[in-house]
Amino acid sequence: MTTRRGQELDAMLSEMQNWFETNPNLPEKIEPIVLHRFLKCMHYDVEKTKTIIELNYGLRNKNPHIFIDRNMDDEQTSKGLQVSDLLILPGLTPERHKVLLFRMADFDPSTRNSVEETKIFFMMTDARFTEPDIETRAEDQNEKPDFADTYIADGDVQIVDIDGYTMRHLAYISIFVLRVYMKFVQEAYPSRLRAIHIINCPSFLDRMMAMMKPFIREEVYQMINYHTEGMDSLYKVVPRDMLPVEYGGKAGTIAEIKTHWLRHLKEKTAYLSDDKYWKIASQSKSRWSLF
Structure with a gap:
């Protein structure tokens, strides 16, 4: 049975998932549980969560040799x-x-x-x-x-x-x-x-x-x-x-x-090596899709 808390979390996660996938300043994909972690870390404050997410992926893409170019067999x-x-x-x-x-x-x-x-x-x-x-x-x-x-x-x-x-x-x-x-x-x-x-x-x-x-x-x-x-x-x-x-x-x-x-x-x-989860590819998204 879905609790009221569960319904609220579902709605919040759905909203955040849509925001993430249509944001040209972010990668194409994110795992739902990772998105949930960001929300929980910021005490479910949506605006603060958006800020930390954009900072996270911004830092990753400024330092790809640390966060993106990775291979266990290297x-x-x-x-x-x-x-x-x-x-x-x-x-x-x-x-x-x-x-x-x-x-x-x-x-x-x-x-x-x-x-x-x-x-x-x-x-x-x-x-x-x-x-x-x-x-x-x-x-x-x-x-x-x-x-x-x-x-x-x-x-x-x-x-x-x-x-x-x-x-x-x-x-x-x-x-x-x-x-x-x-x-x-x-x-x-x-x-x-x-x-x-x-x-x-x-x-x-x-x-x-x-x-x-x-x-x-x-x-x-x-x-x-x-x-x-x-x-x-x-x-x-x-x-x-x-x-x-x-x-x-x-x-x-x-x-x-x-x-x-x-x-x-x-x-x-x-x-870990799928660029769709890590690289920002702004050209693949339209800012107008936010509206």
């Missing part, structure tokens, strides 16, 4: 997938937040590539955004029009493990890519950032953060938590069971979680 991308671990952990926290964990798999500074690492991050999150954030039955999706409101996270929590970082690694950080990444995540990302937890902090952390601070908004900077005395302080804010086995949790090993998401990326290859 040599540099394949190497990036090997030397870094980006894990999207299963389940949601009690606050309904999704947890992402980043760490180096190869400590050699020469293996760092800011463009590829950033590209992989957005490939992974773009693939993730096409599915509910927790497992759900197909019948739930069909029978509950507002299911996405329940199965979409209320925000993201990032855990950054910088074990193995040295001063030499800082030389391989691209300031340009860092600026693009921070602007996109802070202003155009379809999920609200709720907290950043940095673990295994090195002694030179202050210099690392000094490099990043010019690109971090004050409210985001206040979300950063430094765990300098082991993992116990992290367990107080992120459920221990949600973490990989290597971090004292029960979510599976890093290899198992990574294999799951690499398989998911492979399944989403056509979507």
Whole structure:
């Protein structure tokens, strides 16, 4: 049975879908659940949602080497997938937040590539955004029009493990890519950032953060938590069971979680490389179709 809330969401999504598909400043297509994520991120304020969507795709098209020109079989991308671990952990926290964990798999500074690492991050999150954030039955999706409101996270929590970082690694950080990444995540990302937890902090952390601070908004900077005395302080804010086995949790090993998401990326290859979802092709749309 369709609830009143479900009817309202259906109407809002239909309106937004039409706006998106007839907007010459946007790509041709968007997945309905991705559109729903944008709306939820902006607390269902339609005008604010339109603004963040146009900023999202505007930034993508200004930086196609990061957001559009992507292929898992590319040599540099394949190497990036090997030397870094980006894990999207299963389940949601009690606050309904999704947890992402980043760490180096190869400590050699020469293996760092800011463009590829950033590209992989957005490939992974773009693939993730096409599915509910927790497992759900197909019948739930069909029978509950507002299911996405329940199965979409209320925000993201990032855990950054910088074990193995040295001063030499800082030389391989691209300031340009860092600026693009921070602007996109802070202003155009379809999920609200709720907290950043940095673990295994090195002694030179202050210099690392000094490099990043010019690109971090004050409210985001206040979300950063430094765990300098082991993992116990992290367990107080992120459920221990949600973490990989290597971090004292029960979510599976890093290899198992990574294999799951690499398989998911492979399944989403056509979507991730389809220009109709990412490239702005104004000539294919007419502004007059809005009226």
